[in-house]
Amino acid sequence: MIYIDKPEIDADEWRDIVVQGQTLSADHLAKFDADQDFKINDTLYKRFMRYLLEIFGGKCAYCETRISSNQPGDVEHFRPKGRVVGDDFRPVQTLHPVKGTINHPGYFWLAYDWSNLLPSCIDCNRYRNHGIEDPQGAGKADRFPVKGSHVCAPQDLANEEPFLIDPTKIQPALHLEFHPDGTVSGKTEEGRRTIELFGLNMREGLVEARREAFQNADTFTVAHWNHVVTGFAAKIAEDEHRLNQIRSGRRPYAVMERLAVRVVNARIEAERQRAIQDF
Ligand SMILES: [Zn+2]
Structure with a gap:
């Protein structure tokens, strides 16, 4: 919701x-x-x-x-x-x-x-x-x-x-x-x-559908950051389209997609901070 x-x-x-x-x-x-x-x-x-x-x-x-x-x-x-x-x-x-x-x-x-x-x-x-x-x-x-x-x-x-x-x-x-x-x-x-x-x-089917939406958005967000790191311009433009769809909330189970983007971004930020400290 x-x-x-x-x-x-x-x-x-x-x-x-x-x-x-x-x-x-x-x-x-x-x-x-x-x-x-x-x-x-x-x-x-x-x-x-x-x-x-x-x-x-x-x-x-x-x-x-x-x-x-x-x-x-x-x-x-x-x-x-x-x-x-x-x-x-x-x-x-x-x-x-x-x-x-x-x-x-x-x-x-x-x-x-x-x-x-x-x-x-x-x-x-x-x-x-x-x-x-x-x-x-x-x-x-x-x-x-x-x-x-x-x-x-x-x-x-x-x-x-x-x-x-x-x-x-x-x-x-x-x-x-x-x-x-x-x-x-x-x-x-x-x-x-x-x-x-x-x-x-x-409702088991509903819980499963929300879990899948989270996992798909998690996989997508990880791939997106790989595209950013490697400078893959064509893919980054494609990713932006899907990110905008996720932001708009018009896709099914948007609450899970937004959660996945936040979770992945936080994980990547934490890894970056650790890398800086290790260095
Ligand atoms: Zn309903």
Whole structure:
């Protein structure tokens, strides 16, 4: 997981979606207050996916797996739109200013809100079992752990503190530490809850893919420094292209590639210092 700058989109089609979303949100809020039924318009928020994939380099916001026809993805609502459940998958109760204590109806007014939408692979977004001999579940589904109580009105949102990391609002590196073997550990409660809920260490294929990304970037960085030392100009120019791609964060598991570059650079610097002292 890496931080992603998610700007507003400036396109004609975009204005159309925003206006429709605002109209529907106002409709849902009025109906909810009047105890009337309403239905989330799935077709509208799915139109956001094109923009989301463009901004996230075609990757899942949480685990950085490439979303493709082989690895399909969803538009993920950071705050669940239809209901909220706890770790036991039972409905979470909330105190509504007018209705009193109710089962949380979900953050339905954010169903079409750009700030609440992320691209996600299905392993992160849906709850599924992983592991064969010892099946364990992971995936977010309608879970949304917070510090204290969940709010259920737009004006109270600023008072709610999520445990999960939204990589467009929080720097994941403050909460998560990735390791060369592909595993990740939590530096904070937010980090630990995020790892557990999305199964970031539980999904073996994911850990393996992160380890491979680290090893490939490690090998590349060592080769790059050899090109620099030997003055191999053509290769150095090629390397720069890949280094820029790594810096951009648009490649799968960019967090591991950046880690590998830092680790190799530190190793080479330490060797250089030792060589100077020995001399
Ligand atoms: Zn994912």
